[in-house]
Amino acid sequence: MPKQEKKLSFEEALAGLERSAEILKKDGTTLEEAMQCFEKGVEYYRCCNEILNDAKQKIEFYDKKEA
Amino acid sequence: MAIKPVKVSQLNGYIKRILQSDPLLGNVSVIGEISNLKYHSTGHVYFTMKDENSKINCFLSAEYLRDLRYELVDGMEIIATGYIYLYERGGTYSLNVREIAVEGLGNLTAAFEKLKQKLAGEGLFDEKYKKPIPYFPRKVAVITSETGAAVRDIIKIIKSRNNIVDVLVYPCLVQGPGAAADIAKSIQDVNRLFPETDTIIVGRGGGSMEELWAFNEEIVARSIFASKIPVISAVGHETDFTIADFVADKRAETPTAAAQMAVPDIGALKAYVESEKDSLIHVMERLIKYMELRVASHNISALSVSLNHRLLYSAMNAETLIKDIRGALENRLKDWTVRLEMTKSGLDALNPRNIMDRGYAAILNGEGKMTGTAGGFLPGDDLTAVMRDGSIECRVFDVRRDQDAKTREKTEL
Numbered sequence: 281m282p283k284q285e286k287k288l289s290f291e292e293a294l295a296g297l298e299r300s301a302e303i304l305k306k307d308g309t310t311l312e313e314a315m316q317c318f319e320k321g322v323e324y325y326r327c328c329n330e331i332l333n334d335a336k337q338k339i340e341f342y343d344k345k346e347a
Numbered sequence: 348m349a350i351k352p353v354k355v356s357q358l359n360g361y362i363k364r365i366l367q368s369d370p371l372l373g374n375v376s377v378i379g380e381i382s383n384l385k386y387h388s389t390g391h392v393y394f395t396m397k398d399e400n401s402k403i404n405c406f407l408s409a410e411y412l413r414d415l416r417y418e419l420v421d422g423m424e425i426i427a428t429g430y431i432y433l434y435e436r437g438g439t440y441s442l443n444v445r446e447i448a449v450e451g452l453g454n455l456t457a458a459f460e461k462l463k464q465k466l467a468g469e470g471l472f473d474e475k476y477k478k479p480i481p482y483f484p485r486k487v488a489v490i491t492s493e494t495g496a497a498v499r500d501i502i503k504i505i506k507s508r509n510n511i512v513d514v515l516v517y518p519c520l521v522q523g524p525g526a527a528a529d530i531a532k533s534i535q536d537v538n539r540l541f542p543e544t545d546t547i548i549v550g551r552g553g554g555s556m557e558e559l560w561a562f563n564e565e566i567v568a569r570s571i572f573a574s575k576i577p578v579i580s581a582v583g584h585e586t587d588f589t590i591a592d593f594v595a596d597k598r599a600e601t602p603t604a605a606a607q608m609a610v611p612d613i614g615a616l617k618a619y620v621e622s623e624k625d626s627l628i629h630v631m632e633r634l635i636k637y638m639e640l641r642v643a644s645h646n647i648s649a650l651s652v653s654l655n656h657r658l659l660y661s662a663m664n665a666e667t668l669i670k671d672i673r674g675a676l677e678n679r680l681k682d683w684t685v686r687l688e689m690t691k692s693g694l695d696a697l698n699p700r701n702i703m704d705r706g707y708a709a710i711l712n713g714e715g716k717m718t719g720t721a722g723g724f725l726p727g728d729d730l731t732a733v734m735r736d737g738s739i740e741c742r743v744f745d746v747r748r749d750q751d752a753k754t755r756e757k758t759e760l
Contacts (some may be wrong), residue, residue, distance in 0.1 A: 288689055290483040294616075297623050305631045318631045325624045331483075332617050335510040339502060341493055342517045 288324075290331045296324035356435065363433040367441060372431040377403070377442060386420050392419065396442065396499050404441040405431070410548050416527060417449045418461035424454050455556050459563050462590055466565070471572050474592045478577040480597050480608065484545030486513040487609050488576070490533045493518035496552040497581065497602035504606035509613050515541060521551035526561035531570035538575055540655060548605045549591065550581030559584060562589035571595055581605030703735040 288296070300321030304314055353361075366372055379396030386392055390409030395402050405427060407415075419425070429444040444695060449458055466472065487505065491497045498516055505514055519533040520526040537544055548573070551559070561567060562582045571578045571594045581594035581602040592598040599605030668725060695701070709717055711731040712724070724730065724743045732739045 297620065298626075301627050301630070303622050304627060304634070307546065309634075311634070313632050314631065318627060321627045322624070325620060325627070328620045329617075330372065332511070332613055337506075337510045337513060339506070339514040340516070342515055344518065 288327050290328065293324050293327035293331065297321055297328055300324060355438070359433065359435045359438050363435060366431050366433050369431075374428070374430060375442070376426055376428040378424065378426050379403070381419055381423050381425060382421055384419055384690050390419050394419070396425070402441065405429075405444050406441050407444040407447070411445050415447055416524065416560065417447060417455075417458040418565075419447070420461050422456045423449065423457045424451065425449055450557065452556060455560065455563075459590065462563065462565055463593065466568055466590065466594065471568060478596045480577050480579060481545040483611055484512050484609065486515065486541070486544045486700060488515045488517055488537045488541060488544045488547045490517045490519055490530065490537065490547060490549040491551050491602070492521045495521065497521075497550055500552075500602045501548060501581075501606040504603050505610050508607070509610040511613060515544065522554065522558045522561055525626065527564035531559055531566045534567075534570040534574050534578070536551075542575070544576050546580045546609050547576050548581055548599075548602070548607060548609055549578055549595075550599070550602050551583070553583040553587065559583050559587060559589060562591040564590070567591055568594045579605045579609055593641075700735065703733070706735075708732040708734045708739075716746070721746055 285338065300317050303309065304316050309317070377396060379398050381403075382395045382397055382402075384392070384394040390412065390413055392407040392409075394405050396405050397403075399705040407427060417425075426448040427442060427444045428446040428448070429442050431440055432443040433440045445480060446737070449455055451718070470476070476742045489498060489501050492500075502516075505512065516745055517533050517535075517537055528605055534547065534549060539625055550562070553559075562580070563645050568590045571580070571591055577596040579597045579599050580589065580591040581599040581604065582591055583601075585600040597608060599608050709732070710719075711733060712718055713729050715731070724746050726745055728743045730741050732741055
């Protein structure tokens with residue numbers, strides 16, 4: 281479960297979200313499995329969104345003389 | 348004015364002083380074509396430079412070879428700068444080369460091809476060494492001229508696609524004699540000072556082959572190869588191929604393309620993540636609807652009706668079976684009765700009582716056995732005559748046997 285003990289990378293979170301959607305689409309999943317999968321997927325989704333909305337871009341020119 | 352004869356070494360020593368004290372010969376640049384190129388095991392290079400009419404021996408020490416910006420090839424025209432040196436023992440002089448410049452497309456292409464071959468032979472371009480470019484970088488370092496068009500283009504594209512990734516512009520020279528060393532050092536510096544960098548873009552905008560040459564120098568190729576951080580090369584235009592492109596983990600056709608390659612489009616990613624979430628919800632809703640339908644189709648009254656049906660059916664089945672069994676039993680019974688009757692009438696026909704009814708008696712000997720023959724008796728034997736209504740104890744007076752019975756006995760004996 282992505283319980284945020286360790287921050288997921290965006291790639292991991294996105295892969296988790298895609299996997300959840302894929303498993304859920306498969307036939308023959310029980311309701312129990314589907315619910316778990318759905319919850320995980322939503323968790324991954326939140327994780328992705330958190331990263332995507334973290335717009336703290338820095339653009340800097342390194343000054344060789346100062347260093 | 349004649350002077351007295353001098354020794355050979357004296358003459359050569361004199362010529363040497365003249366040659367080497369001449370201000371022009373102490374720093375001269377010569378244009379000519381390379382021939383007889385030889386790399387000595389000591390690391391020094393010997394070759395000849397020539398034009399249509401003349402030639403001169405040249406020497407390039409290992410020390411200067413290291414800083415050389417071009418691979419040397421026989422037939423290539425170069426501008427060699429150095430000083431005239433006299434080798435006293437041989438009485439020969441040569442051009443001691445400190446620097447070589449190469450100009451013109453043909454000559455540069457020859458140098459390019461030679462280095463390309465050399466590095467390919469060493470495996471620097473091998474696919475197995477190519478590092479994947481991180482899909483979602485947090486920090487991209489751009490090694491290029493801080494005043495060039497490339498850096499502007501790269502920053503513009505990155506900002507338009509991505510407002511998360513940090514960009515570090517690491518300024519360096521991108522053309523001229525010192526550029527290659529500066530580029531190489533910058534790549535090393537970024538690896539050392541900013542190891543958290545996910546991707547390096549190294550490059551510059553378009554220009555002539557001479558202007559782009561720094562990216563064709565060995566020192567740059569080696570530093571790209573040594574970089575722990577994946578490197579995207581972005582030199583010039585689509586049609587420009589440099590050695591840096593071959594050794595880089597990924598080649599971008601232009602600096603703009605490099606920026607697109609280096610960072611994902613956050614807007615598109617957001618849309619994609621939303622669509623994945625929507626599909627998650629959609630599938631879940633559909634699943635729940637389906638489950639509801641299944642529950643509805645299995646309600647209790649429907650269940651009990653079907654149960655009743657099944658009970659009824661089973662009861663009917665049981666009844667039919669019982670009927671069948673009963674029928675079979677009756678048939679069997681009838682069968683047995685008929686056979687019993689038949690057996691009984693057969694037995695009746697054989698019942699001795701029936702004969703006794705007609706007046707016959709059964710004669711039993713002393714042991715109570717029916718022998719059925721007169722021959723078994725002797726006068727004085729006791730016998731019992733059993734009749735219909737009782738028996739008579741008798742004694743034999745005489746035994747008279749039929750004539751033919753005796754004969755029959757004889758023949759049997």
